Amino acid sequence: MKLTILGCSGGIGSGRHTTCLKVDDDVLIDAGTGITTLDFEQLLAIDHVFLTHAHLDHTLGLPLLLDSVGDLRATPLTVHALPEVLAVLSTHLFNWHLWPDFREIPSAESPWLRFAPLDFGEALTLKGRTFRPLPVNHVVPACGVHLATTAGSLVFSGDTTHSDAFVAALNAIPDLCHLIIDTSFENALVDIAQASKHHWPDSLAAELQALSVRPELWITHLKPGNEAAIMNELRAAAPNWGLEALMQGQVIEL
Ligand SMILES: Nc1ncnc2c1ncn2[C@@H]1O[C@@H]2COP(=O)(O)O[C@H]2[C@H]1O
Numbered sequence: 583m584k585l586t587i588l589g590c591s592g593g594i595g596s597g598r599h600t601t602c603l604k605v606d607d608d609v610l611i612d613a614g615t616g617i618t619t620l621d622f623e624q625l626l627a628i629d630h631v632f633l634t635h636a637h638l639d640h641t642l643g644l645p646l647l648l649d650s651v652g653d654l655r656a657t658p659l660t661v662h663a664l665p666e667v668l669a670v671l672s673t674h675l676f677n678w679h680l681w682p683d684f685r686e687i688p689s690a691e692s693p694w695l696r697f698a699p700l701d702f703g704e705a706l707t708l709k710g711r712t713f714r715p716l717p718v719n720h721v722v723p724a725c726g727v728h729l730a731t732t733a734g735s736l737v738f739s740g741d742t743t744h745s746d747a748f749v750a751a752l753n754a755i756p757d758l759c760h761l762i763i764d765t766s767f768e769n770a771l772v773d774i775a776q777a778s779k780h781h782w783p784d785s786l787a788a789e790l791q792a793l794s795v796r797p798e799l800w801i802t803h804l805k806p807g808n809e810a811a812i813m814n815e816l817r818a819a820a821p822n823w824g825l826e827a828l829m830q831g832q833v834i835e836l
Pocket residue numbers: 592637639721741774777778779
């Protein structure tokens with residue numbers, strides 16, 4: 583399994599892209615502005631999109647992707663997400679007002695887009711890669727993703743702040759090789775981190791103390807301009823972890 587980081591920033595500007603991770607050639611986890619780094623052939627190869635939550639910085643590429651390649655696809659693009667997330671997309675995005683409902687285009691019988699609810703406790707296996715939603719703690723319904731392969735596991739937290747349930751889920755994955763986890767704000771911005779339910783360095787450091795597994799640790803969703811300060815505070819708060827900032831363009835192989 584090859585995970586390519588198309589975007590992993592908490593914002594945009596000076597080449598930064600928001601969250602979009604590509605699994606091999608055919609699956610995306612989230613569809614933020616990182617999707618715009620793909621060429622047309624690569625866009626056409628995407629058959630599945632797994633969404634962690636409905637926030638725009640994780641979904642705005644989806645309607646554009648469908649409009650760009652929908653007519654060339656032989657099968658519908660399938661969006662996998664929590665039922666609550668799909669309900670938000672139905673009501674607020676693919677509603678004929680903000681964007682056409684591609685679940686009915688060109689016809690409801692043969693559409694370009696299909697929604698596939700995936701709830702907690704369920705798993706989806708696509709060509710030997712298993713995707714499982716994990717509980718997290720964000721301002722809107724959201725999940726992390728456990729990506730399991732025969733070579734080991736990777737977890738992507740999506741957007742989250744402290745969650746006992748997430749820690750328990752991580753500790754139950756003995757073959758966890760990589761953990762990609764949110765730390766969006768520096769410690770001085772604890773108020774906005776709490777209001778928007780993201781980690782800040784001190785909260786992540788506390789969370790790490792409860793981990794009984796020892797994955798490689800990658801920090802994602804750093805807010806633009808604050809990346810170095812957040813990483814410096816994290817390294818000071820969690821000196822026993824060799825944590826690194828996840829980088830756009832990076833490839834993680836399992
Ligand atoms: N009170 C708030 N609640 C949620 N998000 C907020 C708030 N104030 C500012 N924000 C910003 O809005 C952003 C929405 O997307 P993010 O969760 O990536 O990060 C959030 C914050 O940067």
